[in-house]
Amino acid sequence: MTVPVNKTAGLRxxxxxxxxxxxxxxxxxxxxxxxxxxxxLRIAYQTYGVLNADKSNAILVCHALTGDQHVANEHPVTGKPGWWQTMVGPGRPIDTDRYFVISSNVVGGCMGTTGPASLNPSTGRPYGLELPMVTIRDMVRAQAMLIDHLGIETLFCVAGGSMGGMQVLQWAATYPERVFAAMPIATAAKHSSQNIAFHEVGRQAVMADPDWRKGRYLEEGQIPTKGLAVARMAAHITYLSDEALQNKFGRKLQDRTAPTFSFDAEFQIENYLRYQGMSFVDRFDANSYLYMTRACDYFDLAADYGGSLALAFKGAKTRFCVVSFNSDWLYPTSASRAIVHALNAGGASVSFVDIETDRGHDAFLLNVPDFIATSRGFLDAAARARGLPPARTR
Amino acid sequence: MTVPVNKTAGLRxxxxxxxxxxxxxxxxxxxxxxxxxxxxLRIAYQTYGVLNADKSNAILVCHALTGDQHVANEHPVTGKPGWWQTMVGPGRPIDTDRYFVISSNVVGGCMGTTGPASLNPSTGRPYGLELPMVTIRDMVRAQAMLIDHLGIETLFCVAGGSMGGMQVLQWAATYPERVFAAMPIATAAKHSSQNIAFHEVGRQAVMADPDWRKGRYLEEGQIPTKGLAVARMAAHITYLSDEALQNKFGRKLQDRTAPTFSFDAEFQIENYLRYQGMSFVDRFDANSYLYMTRACDYFDLAADYGGSLALAFKGAKTRFCVVSFNSDWLYPTSASRAIVHALNAGGASVSFVDIETDRGHDAFLLNVPDFIATSRGFLDAAARARGLPPARTR
Known part of the structure; x- marks a missing residue:
């Protein structure tokens, strides 16, 4: 699944x-x-497909809050399929028969890239909260180091949803000449007050767990599973639309026909959320969760450009495809619209598609036909403009 | 603030x-x-104003999830004004110069009515989770016992918001002949899947706190303050609109001009939420919180009428005023509209007002002029229909 890459002096x-x-x-x-x-600094990454001779077919996929580099391969911890298998693979919009796809675990993550669980060389123990705070821009700077390391000058495309979309926007703003095309999906150019509020609830849930041990749980042989599960449950509600929850679970009872009048998981939605919480703690580090949520909260791209998002994209030659989902209330359509307005004001080339679906924020991870078709159309057109050969007939 | 009431045999x-x-x-x-x-069973209650000779001017105010009977007097624990002082008092829509206002702490509450902190006579220790599960109908049955006890046959009006509105609907369905007018405000006839989901997060946060001690914290001298605070923080977000949070807090930093890049309360919204969490635990019992949230989750008025909400109100002579707030995403306008449709189908007399405000669900507690005016207009008209003398000129 990986291709050989050049070694560069100073890197192992x-x-x-x-x-x-x-x-x-x-x-x-x-x-x-x-x-x-x-x-x-360690950066763990996956690649799929083959880099062409002039290195013009590389797509960087940026992952979301609790995602990782395992975009299109079986996850080594959960055994589940890659998180973006609907979008990445042979014949998919991000066609691994055609493009060289790179995805790296972000700085502060917990799947091999340096994060709070990594050893702090100055103390010999895990960083914990001694890891400096990580921002979206830090993540992107680290990705640029990786892209340099891979010997790639210009990415054909940077794509990602949610926190991944923030990285896409940051890439386009910081390295406009290195991004031929960009797909920020189900995202926002800044975290709203409500976004911060939900993240803060999650952080407080983790830190309220006595097993968190002020972030030193790894050395003390503990895991703040209960707090992290509560954090995940709260966050998970924001990933789904009210309508989708109602359609999928409604008020259906769990394994019974009449209520037991107890505090057990009486309703199916309760059982579902508890499962989401419990399964999350098996694959994610609690301190990484704190860092990832904070990185999103600090994100405010316009703030680095005197408060003008249009200035962030001024004169951009990157081709943009902005995608939102009409039932996403975490990063609603209005947040994507604000990005589009700024891109237009900055004179950029931009397509904007608001996909109608009841799947909420999570739609970017799902097989939503209009979304898949939109992505394919945008990338095919961008590939022609980039002079890449057409897709193989399958 | 209270008036003498008749003693009835069997009651102390x-x-x-x-x-x-x-x-x-x-x-x-x-x-x-x-x-x-x-x-x-103990029922703690407050009254305001004077019951008239024919006992035709009584208004029952039903409180919300974490409310209590202290509608229009200084709260004995917090020292703050009554929670509905905008609506209840001399010259207010629920005019204590004109009406006899009753408000009782619900069953399962923690302000004097029997609840999980009360002594279980069969064990001599606090009920904890041995208290039978409480439903909205149980709350209303208990209120009817109190109204009987006060010697009142028919209530001029039952009014309340949120969980209080559920009680209003239950009153109108269970005791239609005892309710002359009803004001269900910012409420729903059933809890949605998303409503249940948020409540479940709160319960899990409480129960994840080791100081909860499986509900036995009172005997063990502990209070699950951290878990309860997290629960309150999560719930509090649902009481406010995205827009109101953005207008009030936005991304403003707390007491600083540049971020410190720490896990302290960096943003004002974080500080605000932490304060909401911490101050809540001083006034509310954790087990009561579990019972109150569960009561709402079980609420599905139509289910008791073969799934038809219209049947719940069939032939009702009660005059209804249904009020929603357009920025309320906890019990959105669509939930009120469903109530109105059912009332219309049931042949009831109903006014429906969707108030435009950015204040979200909490609007029913606030001085929102259109809401106050709507309430006054409805109650004045109902009072005329009831043959009550006009309000004093103030």
């Missing part, structure tokens, strides 16, 4: 159990928005 | 430190939906 590259890992030594620290330098 | 009535209390002995148990009988 080793196979991780489940991913490729790029190592950046003391000569290549990551400069972070919080003022610190992170070193050494 | 004593002053509680902060409220009147009606005691119902072994001869008057409360029959509960869960199948149990609750006895003895």
């Amino acid at each position: 590259e080793v196979d991780a159990p489940h991913s490729l890992v790029a190592h950046f030594g003391p000569d290549r620290p990551l400069a972070m928005d919080a003022g610190a330098e992170l070193s050494p | 009535e004593v002053d509680a430190p902060h409220s009147l209390v009606a005691h119902f002995g072994p001869d008057r148990p409360l029959a509960m939906d869960a199948g149990a009988e609750l006895s003895p």
Whole structure:
């Protein structure tokens, strides 16, 4: 599933159990928005497909809050299919027969890239909350280091949903000349007050768990599973639309026909949420969850451009396809519309599609035909403009 | 603030430190939906104004999830004004110069009415989760016992918002001949899947706190403050609209001009939510919170009438005023519209007003002029129809 890449002086590259890992030594620290330098830095990543000779067919896929680099392969922890198998693979819109697809675990993550569970070289124990705060821009800077390392100058496309879409926007703003096309999906150019509020509830749930141990749980042999599960449950509600919950679960009881009048999981929705909470803690690090939510909360792209989002994209030659879902109330259509207005004001080339679906925010992860077709159409057109050969007939 | 009331055989009535209390002995148990009988039963209540000679001017105010009987007097625990002082008082729509206003703490509550913190006579220790599950109908049955006790046959009006509105609907369905007018405000005839989901997050947050001690915290000298605070934070977000949060807090930082890149309350919205969580635990019992949320989750008025909400109100002579707020996403306008459709189908007299405001669900607690005016207009007209003398000129 991976292709050989050039080794660069100062970098070591080793196979991780489940991913490729790029190592950046003391000569290549990551400069972070919080003022610190992170070193050494590991970036765990997956690639799919083959990089063409002129390196013009690379697509970077950016993952969401609790996603990772396992976009289109079986997940090494859960055994489930890759999280974007609807979009990435042979014959899919992000066609691995045609494009060279790269996806890396973000800085602060917990799937092989340096994060709060990594050893802090200055203390010899896990960073915990000693890891400097991570921003979306830090994630993107680290991705740019990886892209440099892979010897790629310009990405054909950067694509991602939710927190992944924030990275897409940041890429387009910070490295406009390195992004030929961009797909920010189900995202926002800044976190709203309500977005921050939900994240804060999740953080407080984690930190309220005595097993969190002020972030030192790994050394103390504990895991704040209960707090993290509650955080996940709260967040999960925001990923689904009211209508989808009503259609799927409604008020149906769990394994019974009459209520038991107890505090057990009486309704199916309760059982579902509890399962979402419990299964999450098996695959995700609690401190990483704190860092990821904070990174989103700090995101406000316009703030770096004097408050003008249009300035962030001024003169951009990148071709944009902005996608929203009409039942997404986490990053609603209005947030995508604000991005589109700024792109228009900045003179960029932009398509905007608001997909009608009842699936809510999670729609970007699902097989929503209009979304798949939109993505395919945009990428095919961008590929022609980029001079890439047409897709194989399948 | 209270008026003398008749004593009835089999009841004892004593002053509680902060409220009147009606005691119902072994001869008057409360029959509960869960199948149990609750006895003895205490109901703590407040009254305002004077009951007229023909007992035709009584208004029952029903409180919401974390409300109580202190509608229009200083709260004995927090020292804050009554929770509905915008609506209840001299010259207010629920005019205490004109009406006799009754408000009681619901069964399962924690302000003097029998609830999970009350002593279980069969064990001599607090009920905890041994209290039978409480439903909205149980609350209303208990209120009817109180109204009987006060010697009132027909209520001029039953009014309440949110969970209070559910009680209003239940009153109108169960005791149609005892309700001359009804104001269900910012409510729903059943809890949606999303409503249940948010409540379940809150319950799991409480129960995840090791200080909850499986509900036995009172005997063990603990209070699950952290879990209850997280529950309140999550719930509080649902009480406010996205727009109101954005207008009030936006992305403003707390006491600083640049981010500190820490997990402190960096944004004002975080500080606000933490305060809401912390102040709540000083005034509310964690187990009561579990019972109150469960009561709402079980609420599905149509289910008791073969799935037809119209049947619940068939032939009702009660005059209804249904009020929703267009930015309320907890019990949205569509939920009120469903009530109105059912009332129309049932042949009831109904006014419906959807108030335009950005204040979200909490609008029913606030001084929203259109809401106050609507309430005044409805009650004045109902009072004329009831033959009550006009309001004093103030």
